[in-house]
Amino acid sequence: MRFVALWASLIDWEKLMSINDELYDAIVFGERETVVEIVQKAVENNEDVIELLNVTMIPALREVGEQFSTGEVFVPEMLVSARAMQGGIDIIEPLLAKSGHKPLAKVCIGSVKGDLHDIGKNLVAIMLKGSGFEVDDIGVDCQIDDFDAAVERGAQVVCLSALLSTTRDAMRPVADHFSDRDEVKVIVGGAVITQEFADEIGADGFGLDASDAVRVVRDCLGLDAATA
Amino acid sequence: MMTPRECFHAAMNHEQPDRLLIDMGKHIGSIHRQAYVALREHLGDDSMVNEKKILDRMAQTVVPDESLLQRFDIDFRWILPNWVQVTERDDVPGYVDMWGVPYKAAGNWDHCVVDGAPLREATVDNINDFQWPDPQDPEQFRGLREKAKPLFENTDYVIGADAIKAGVFMNALQMRGYDQFFMDLVIDKPFAEALMDKILATLKEMWSRYMEEVGPYVQIVYLTDDLGSQSSLLISPKLFREMLKPRIKELHDHIKSLADVKLMFHTDGAVLPLIDDFLDMNVDILNPVQTSVTGLEDTLALNEKYGDRLCFHGAIDVQQMLPNATTEELEQEIACRIYDLGRNGGYILAPCHNIGHDIPPENVVTLFEKARQLGRDPAGLKSLVETGTSYFRRQ
Numbered sequence: 001m002r003f004v005a006l007w008a009s010l011i012d013w014e015k016l017m018s019i020n021d022e023l024y025d026a027i028v029f030g031e032r033e034t035v036v037e038i039v040q041k042a043v044e045n046n047e048d049v050i051e052l053l054n055v056t057m058i059p060a061l062r063e064v065g066e067q068f069s070t071g072e073v074f075v076p077e078m079l080v081s082a083r084a085m086q087g088g089i090d091i092i093e094p095l096l097a098k099s100g101h102k103p104l105a106k107v108c109i110g111s112v113k114g115d116l117h118d119i120g121k122n123l124v125a126i127m128l129k130g131s132g133f134e135v136d137d138i139g140v141d142c143q144i145d146d147f148d149a150a151v152e153r154g155a156q157v158v159c160l161s162a163l164l165s166t167t168r169d170a171m172r173p174v175a176d177h178f179s180d181r182d183e184v185k186v187i188v189g190g191a192v193i194t195q196e197f198a199d200e201i202g203a204d205g206f207g208l209d210a211s212d213a214v215r216v217v218r219d220c221l222g223l224d225a226a227t228a
Numbered sequence: 229m230m231t232p233r234e235c236f237h238a239a240m241n242h243e244q245p246d247r248l249l250i251d252m253g254k255h256i257g258s259i260h261r262q263a264y265v266a267l268r269e270h271l272g273d274d275s276m277v278n279e280k281k282i283l284d285r286m287a288q289t290v291v292p293d294e295s296l297l298q299r300f301d302i303d304f305r306w307i308l309p310n311w312v313q314v315t316e317r318d319d320v321p322g323y324v325d326m327w328g329v330p331y332k333a334a335g336n337w338d339h340c341v342v343d344g345a346p347l348r349e350a351t352v353d354n355i356n357d358f359q360w361p362d363p364q365d366p367e368q369f370r371g372l373r374e375k376a377k378p379l380f381e382n383t384d385y386v387i388g389a390d391a392i393k394a395g396v397f398m399n400a401l402q403m404r405g406y407d408q409f410f411m412d413l414v415i416d417k418p419f420a421e422a423l424m425d426k427i428l429a430t431l432k433e434m435w436s437r438y439m440e441e442v443g444p445y446v447q448i449v450y451l452t453d454d455l456g457s458q459s460s461l462l463i464s465p466k467l468f469r470e471m472l473k474p475r476i477k478e479l480h481d482h483i484k485s486l487a488d489v490k491l492m493f494h495t496d497g498a499v500l501p502l503i504d505d506f507l508d509m510n511v512d513i514l515n516p517v518q519t520s521v522t523g524l525e526d527t528l529a530l531n532e533k534y535g536d537r538l539c540f541h542g543a544i545d546v547q548q549m550l551p552n553a554t555t556e557e558l559e560q561e562i563a564c565r566i567y568d569l570g571r572n573g574g575y576i577l578a579p580c581h582n583i584g585h586d587i588p589p590e591n592v593v594t595l596f597e598k599a600r601q602l603g604r605d606p607a608g609l610k611s612l613v614e615t616g617t618s619y620f621r622r623q
Contacts, residue, residue, distance in 0.1 A: 030414070074464045075457075076410040083411060118341075119406050120457070140341050141334040169586070191458040192547055209459070 020056045023088070027060035030080030032087040039088035049092040050101050054132070061085050061130035065211030068123075075119065078210070082126040103134035105221055108150030109159035110142035111190075112170035120190065121161040123210040128159075131214045144177050151184055157217050160203075162190040168197065175201040185220040189213055231384035232303035236447055239573040240490050240512065240539055248570055248603025250596065251541065251578040253297055254306040254390045254450060256494055256516070258289035262338070262585040263592070270589035273299070283308060284393075285323065286331060286340045289582045300596035303576075305385040306450075307376050307442050309392050312368045313361055325393070326361040327427075329402045345405030352422050360426065363433035373441040380445035388448040389489070392434050395453030396475050399427045413463060413471055420471060428475050432482045443487030448513070451479070456497020459522040465501050477509040484510060492541055496581070498522040503534055516542030516580035519565070520549065525620065527568035539574040544595060546579050551586045553619040555594055560616030562598050563609040570606040577603065 020042075026034035042052055064081040067073045073081075109125050111118050118140050129135045136150050147158050158178060162168040171188055178184045179202055188198050189207040198206035204220045207213035218224075230238065235245035251257065259267065261279045268276040275295040283291045291308070313326035320343075322332035328346035333339075347358060379387050394402065400423050401409045412420040453476065455462055463472075480491055492513035493506060500523030506514060517540050519525055527543055543565040544550065553561060562577070569575035577599050583592055602609060 071460050074460065074467070075462050076414045076467065077464075079407055079411050080414050119410075119462075122407060141332075 018051060018055050019059070020052065023052070023056050024060045024063075027057060027081055027085045027088075028064055030077060030084045032080075032084040035084045036087040036091065039091045043091060043095065049095050050099065053089075053092065053096070053101075057085055057088060058131055061127070062211070062214070065127050065130075065214065069209055069211040075123065078123060079126070082130055085130055104132045104223060105156045105217075106134040106136060106154045107157040107159055107217060108136040108138055108147065108153075108155035109161065110138040110146060110150075111140040111161045111163070112142055112167055112174060118161070118163075120163065120210070124159065124161065124189065124207070124213045127210040127214050128217060131218075133217065144174055147174055147177070151178075156183065157185045157187060157220065159187045159189070159207075159213065159217070162188075162192060168192050171203075172201045175203050185217075187213065187216055187220060232386050233384050233447065235303065236386045236490075239575065242536060242539075242573045244571070244573050244606075247303075248566060248599065248606065249303045249386070249576040250301065250599050250603070251304045251576050252300065252302050252583075252596070253283075253292045253304065254388060255284055255289075255308070255393070256287075256391075256452060256581055257542075257578055258283050258292060259583040259592075260339075260585050261288050261290050263583050263587060263589070264290050264292075266585065267296075267589040267592055270593070271299075284582075285311065285314075287582050288337060288339050301600050302596075303386055304388055304448075305379050305383070306388045306390045307372050307379075307446065308390045309372070309438065310368055310370060312365050327394070327399055327403055328359060329399075342402055345403060345408070347403045347423065348405045348408060350404070350419075350423075352419050355419070355422050355426060360430060361434075363430050363437070368434065369438050369441045372438075373445075376442040376445035386448060387442075387446045388450060388492075389438060389442055389446045391450045391452045391494070392431065392438065393452070395451060396424050396427050396431065396479065397453045397455065397472055400424050403427075410463070413467055417471070424471070424475050428479055431479055435479070435483050436486060439483065439486035443489075446487065446489055448492055449483055449487070449489045450492045450494065450515075451483075452494040454497060455495045455502060456499040456521065458498065458520075460498055461501060462497070465505070468502060469505065473505055473509060480510045490539075496521075498524065500524060500530075503538065507534075507537055511538070513539040513541050513576070515540075516578070517569075518545065518547070518580050519543055519620070520545045520547045520580075527565055531569050531572075531574075535569070535572060535574055539576070540569050541576040542578050542580045543569060543575075544577060544579045544599075546581045546583060546587060549619045550579065550583070550591055550595065551588070553591065554617070555590070556617045557619040557622070558591055558594050559598050559602070560612060560618055561620075562595065563602050563612040563616060564618070566599070566602055566606045567609040567613045570603065 023038045064078055068078045107128055111121050125135050125137045136155055138146050138150050160171045162171055175186050178186050185204040187205040188203045195206045205216035207216040230246045235247055235249055238245040239249055264279045276293050278290050278293045281291045283289045315324045317323055320332045324330045330344040331340040332343040334341050490512040492515050493511040494515045496518055498521040517524055549561055
């Protein structure tokens, strides 16, 4: 009985009861039409869309990100889930703005000095967006000026991506450029990036993959670890 | 002493040749033009003049000078299909390839990046209206017979037919847009199938003409695609087997019906889960055996499991090892890969990818010199393998 009481005290019953299972599953399984239908109905019923976002939608995409990290799902499934979620976001975005809901923070992401394939960077952008951040994707072949401009536009976190070792070194001057600005965090990731390299160039964080990137961005901004 | 071509035939039959086969100078296996200049300066070799003779425009690699291939004792000579139906862009520095995929130059032509997707808005109904490459273009293979025949008749090198860029999957991703095609594979299969079928039909026709020209003279053909990322596959094995495998197999079977060749298949990334499928697809040689990715680090285990049925090409990592290894670490790494993969034939040592300008020229020279030296006695490398300083164990 003591165990049950203890366990019961640990569960946030309010949160648990307010997860919309049908919507959660529709995002996890990438069923966009179902997501749109459920969210539309929720809006028509004046449901709390901020709660829908934070309690159901973001955790659903987080689960997909974790499944991607563990190799249960792959790039197509992750993109299809993000697309499904976007179907719902498109409906509630105007309402979020009207209610004064703000994104967690603004981040910019770009591949340094060009890279051959940018699918990894795109997956990170999707996960960050789906986790409540505003994402300014500045593309590939980015120079310092491009990151500067993004910071001028409000980015608090600069996410750098590099696939090739020939372009990895281009991260160093970007990290140096922002090193005396405590309010701008620099996060790095990509196929050739290691924690060691991140430490060497003075980056504020290193993300292993798309799902991990969200954790790292939250960490460097001092946000609590996300829980389901 | 066996000739390179004799060694190749032996190695491909999993018989130990009397020398290790070493390759360099093809698509996804040559030297970036800046690295080439650095190498020339390091060697003090004025005969190296090809820094502007571009092999692959996207990666800005060069066609190595014959003198360098001889200096490094390279066993292969590659026939390169001509770049055709390419248009130069006038909006930005760059070009549009024969598949209609636009590229823009990055970093003052350091390399080029894909810059758009010509079939992003296409549908099943209008996909054939697109300006597909002309598979009957006489320029594509012009002059190749004249190159291949004398090489075959007058030298002992292994003659290879280099790839027609790009593979079934890569072309689909680039023509449709990466994000969109990955999703098409799951939520718009009719479009994904129609696109890949059209690419496949085009490639089959091109390879028919290619093999008409060089088929009697080449021993190996190279095909490229990318199925893996650093730690995983890009798509699930189930989806691969449903959507990609039958089509890539059809291309492989078609080519093998045209010429008596060994088929080398390139895929970057962590593709260990698909190797049995590659065997089904009539792949003879797997390239590049990227040892810096999940599942392919242990080349001994790889050879134990597959070495009786599959040959390996590559295994010299350019992503992390070659740019950063000390001379001792590089020697140990070369010894390891030769020992793991080369004791029963079946191995061609090569850099896993292009040699970029982050790789010190000293390491390039050490690679080929040590490979030739250590390759004389793969079985005798045991003590170096066990006691040497490993770059990857440094991590």
